Amino acid sequence: MSRVPLNRYVAFVLVAMSGLAWDLYSKSVVFSTLGYPGQASHWVKTFFGGWVTFRLYTSFNQGALWGMAQGYTWLFASLSVVAFFGILYWLFVARAARSWWLTLSLAFIMAGTLGNLYDRLGLPQCIHPLTGERIYAVRDFLLFTFGGWPWPVFNFADVFLVTGACMLVVHSLLGQPMAAEEPVRESSASSGDVAGTDPSASDTRSVRAEAQRS
Numbered sequence: 001m002s003r004v005p006l007n008r009y010v011a012f013v014l015v016a017m018s019g020l021a022w023d024l025y026s027k028s029v030v031f032s033t034l035g036y037p038g039q040a041s042h043w044v045k046t047f048f049g050g051w052v053t054f055r056l057y058t059s060f061n062q063g064a065l066w067g068m069a070q071g072y073t074w075l076f077a078s079l080s081v082v083a084f085f086g087i088l089y090w091l092f093v094a095r096a097a098r099s100w101w102l103t104l105s106l107a108f109i110m111a112g113t114l115g116n117l118y119d120r121l122g123l124p125q126c127i128h129p130l131t132g133e134r135i136y137a138v139r140d141f142l143l144f145t146f147g148g149w150p151w152p153v154f155n156f157a158d159v160f161l162v163t164g165a166c167m168l169v170v171h172s173l174l175g176q177p178m179a180a181e182e183p184v185r186e187s188s189a190s191s192g193d194v195a196g197t198d199p200s201a202s203d204t205r206s207v208r209a210e211a212q213r214s
Helices: 008-036 073-093 100-120 156-213
Strands: 044-049 052-061 138-146
Touching: 008 052, 008 073, 008 100, 008 138, 008 156, 073 100, 100 138, 100 156, 138 156
Parallel strands: none
Antiparallel strands: 044 052, 052 138
16 A cells, blocks of 8 residues: 655645634634624625625634534534544545545645634633633634525634535545546556566567577
């Protein structure tokens, strides 16, 4: 089995760390500017004749993606740690990183996983304005509405997670048949090599036979 090329390690680290840095930076800027929770930007961007709107709105999420399963912060934090080691094992021990597509898709997932894990561990040191206790929750601030219906508030870590997950779905639909063709091509090449040596051996025997008759 071939080794993982060095450029896969470099690409994975660069994409994952760049995504993580942007997620944490954007959260820090928005929450330090608007405050929290429930603070909205004064501007609203509209698209498609006002059917789609976008604004910033600070929110804390103690659940999963898009606010699902509220109140299970430590469960999702534990799952994030498992995902961290699982991704590293899949890429560099099981050698999935030989695929550029898997390397990039899992780098996006790693960026999103670490960005939200950082918040769930309470590392931003967000303090509840009423109780004075540290908040162990994900900082969300991207708010879209569609036809007047608000989409759950999210952040860039969520964007990276969804992007990576969609890339994995595409790989599962299209990548497996392509991967299955590689052994066939290698087998065909090996057969060609073997077949290519047989005529040479036959020619050598013919020359020897002619020399003996002479």
